[in-house]
Amino acid sequence: MTGSLLSLPYLFVIPSLTFCITVAYYLYQHTSPLPYPPGPKARNFLTGNWGQFPAGEKVYLKYIEWGRQYGSDLIHMEAFGQHYVVINSFKAANEILEKRALISSSRPFTLMDEFGGWGNVLGLLPYADRWRNFRKLFHQNFRPNGAIKFRPVQLEKIHRFLRDLLGPYDGFMDCVVTMSESIAFATMYGYDITSHQDHLPRSARQALGVVEQGMLPGFDAYIHLPFLRYLPSWFPGGGFKTLAKGSRTCIEEIKEVPSGKYSLVGELLHTNNGEINAFPDKVDIVKNMGVTTILASSDTTSSQIGTFILAMALYPDVQRKAQRELDQVIGTNRLPSFEDRPSLPYIEAVYHEVMRWIPVIPFGLPHNTTEPDVYDGYYIPKGTSLFANIWAMNHDENVYEDPDKFIPERHLGPNGTAVTGGINSILTYGFGRRVCVGRHVADATVWMTIACLLTVYDIFQTKDRDGKEIELDVNDCYHFGAFVFPKSFPCKISPRSESAERMIRDTSTIEYEGLRVGN
Numbered sequence: 338m339t340g341s342l343l344s345l346p347y348l349f350v351i352p353s354l355t356f357c358i359t360v361a362y363y364l365y366q367h368t369s370p371l372p373y374p375p376g377p378k379a380r381n382f383l384t385g386n387w388g389q390f391p392a393g394e395k396v397y398l399k400y401i402e403w404g405r406q407y408g409s410d411l412i413h414m415e416a417f418g419q420h421y422v423v424i425n426s427f428k429a430a431n432e433i434l435e436k437r438a439l440i441s442s443s444r445p446f447t448l449m450d451e452f453g454g455w456g457n458v459l460g461l462l463p464y465a466d467r468w469r470n471f472r473k474l475f476h477q478n479f480r481p482n483g484a485i486k487f488r489p490v491q492l493e494k495i496h497r498f499l500r501d502l503l504g505p506y507d508g509f510m511d512c513v514v515t516m517s518e519s520i521a522f523a524t525m526y527g528y529d530i531t532s533h534q535d536h537l538p539r540s541a542r543q544a545l546g547v548v549e550q551g552m553l554p555g556f557d558a559y560i561h562l563p564f565l566r567y568l569p570s571w572f573p574g575g576g577f578k579t580l581a582k583g584s585r586t587c588i589e590e591i592k593e594v595p596s597g598k599y600s601l602v603g604e605l606l607h608t609n610n611g612e613i614n615a616f617p618d619k620v621d622i623v624k625n626m627g628v629t630t631i632l633a634s635s636d637t638t639s640s641q642i643g644t645f646i647l648a649m650a651l652y653p654d655v656q657r658k659a660q661r662e663l664d665q666v667i668g669t670n671r672l673p674s675f676e677d678r679p680s681l682p683y684i685e686a687v688y689h690e691v692m693r694w695i696p697v698i699p700f701g702l703p704h705n706t707t708e709p710d711v712y713d714g715y716y717i718p719k720g721t722s723l724f725a726n727i728w729a730m731n732h733d734e735n736v737y738e739d740p741d742k743f744i745p746e747r748h749l750g751p752n753g754t755a756v757t758g759g760i761n762s763i764l765t766y767g768f769g770r771r772v773c774v775g776r777h778v779a780d781a782t783v784w785m786t787i788a789c790l791l792t793v794y795d796i797f798q799t800k801d802r803d804g805k806e807i808e809l810d811v812n813d814c815y816h817f818g819a820f821v822f823p824k825s826f827p828c829k830i831s832p833r834s835e836s837a838e839r840m841i842r843d844t845s846t847i848e849y850e851g852l853r854v855g856n
């Protein structure tokens with residue numbers, strides 16, 4: 338029986354028929370007399386723009402170029418009946434993703450996500466009740482008041498990072514990644530990561546690597562085709578199942594990390610918390626919150642911190658000015674505390690500029706429409722994947738003069754003391770109802786790392802044997818994919834003084850209060 342079902346005619350005829358019916362159905366969807374937004378002309382009727390989606394590094398630049406060429410804030414492309422719209426301007430993103438959030442807050446959920454074990458990761462869930470419950474749990478724990486409980490662990494790990502930077506280390510980004518991952522594992526599970534090479538963080542990065550391509554417009558198009566689920570992994574088109582299986586294993590493994598009593602997952606699972614008991618599938622949802630946090634927080638946070646280090650190496654005047662502010666406000670005998678933040682407007686401006694200059698997810702995560710929409714006379718069908726071109730918005734010359742330059746002053750008000758716009762003005766955290774739910778934790782980690790590093794370290798470009806500065810080019814310092822991730826570019830990070838070095842070493846004796854790590 339099995340043999341006859343898998344015989345060759347079935348393998349070809351059934352998929353081909355399903356394929357044609359699916360494509361015909363998708364094509365039939367264009368019921369509006371209005372045109373789609375402009376974009377490159379599709380090559381053919383069936384596969385649409387498949388093969389024309391920009392690939393390689395910095396694909397967001399191509400969409401900026403097309404935006405100018407077509408004179409539109411929106412660029413439309415389509416493949417196998419799946420529609421994609423890239424939004425190049427803040428005005429359009431604000432209108433479509435914020436004001437019309439009711440119909441623009443879902444996610445494309447592909448077979449890769451389903452087979453890869455991403456079905457319970459908040460960031461990929463479609464806009465429905467499960468997402469609402471899940472987001473509520475996140476919100477309760479990650480909103481500004483909730484996020485305060487993570488601060489002792491954040492401080493402890495940032496201080497350990499300062500000690501790690503005394504050396505020896507291979508590349509400074511290894512220390513950054515270890516710090517970021519250790520905050521996530523310690524707060525969620527009470528589990529101590531001492532190196533980014535540990536097995537669990539490596540698993541997390543492996544799972545992320547599998548979905549990274551799908552975060553660029555067009556790359557997931559074929560994986561929407563329902564018949565692919567029936568193909569064996571060895572069959573052309575079914576290969577995604579092998580990749581997906583690897584990702585599922587990693588996700589399941591992280592989900593089952595034993596949680597210590599003083600971790601968030603442990604606390605929610607083991608205490609009789611009224612609010613959390615109200616969730617029908619408490620255990621599952623709490624465990625998935627842990628996994629989601631591990632996957633969503635590490636690379637994002639460490640990329641922005643790497644960007645800060647690059648900015649300081651390239652802009653020594655900014656560094657000196659920021660250090661002057663720190664020296665004046667907190668002196669040179671102690672490390673910054675979270676309470677110092679309102680008194681340090683220039684450090685705040687540096688943080689805002691870090692988040693603007695090189696956004697870690699330049700296209701954010703795709704938002705899918707759940708109803709047809711019209712913007713500026715263009716038709717956007719139901720089910721379209723909307724990509725906010727955050728890079729384009731953060732580098733819009735009409736808003737930011739010399740957008741490629743790192744200029745913290747652009748965030749300061751006229752008297753130079755107040756920063757314009759709070760966390761909600763940082764587009765790098767995304768839009769509307771899907772805006773980054775962990776942003777208050779990320780904000781605290783990135784800000785505190787900036788303040789601590791500048792208090793005790795100087796960051797320089799390195800010199801060659803002849804004493805000449807090795808020039809850094811931003812273009813060489815990153816992997817510019819769906820995630821923009823810094824490489825360990827050459828730079829020197831050394832204590833500002835002997836007393837600064839003592840302060841760094843003395844952090845090993847600090848007792849951190851509040852949420853503890855371990856059992």
Ligand code: HEM
Pocket residue numbers: 459460461462472475479629630633634635637638641697698701702703704765766767768769770771772773774775776778779780783
């Ligand atoms: C600097 C660090 C971070 C950046 C730049 C960042 C950025 C983003 C962006 C762009 C999105 C997609 C927003 C959208 O769809 O419009 C997102 C979603 C998300 N982020 Fe972050 N993130 C950071 C850190 C974190 C941390 C520390 C957590 C920890 C919990 C986190 C958890 C999430 C989750 C769960 C989502 C999915 C939200 C949803 O789909 O409802 N992120 N983030």
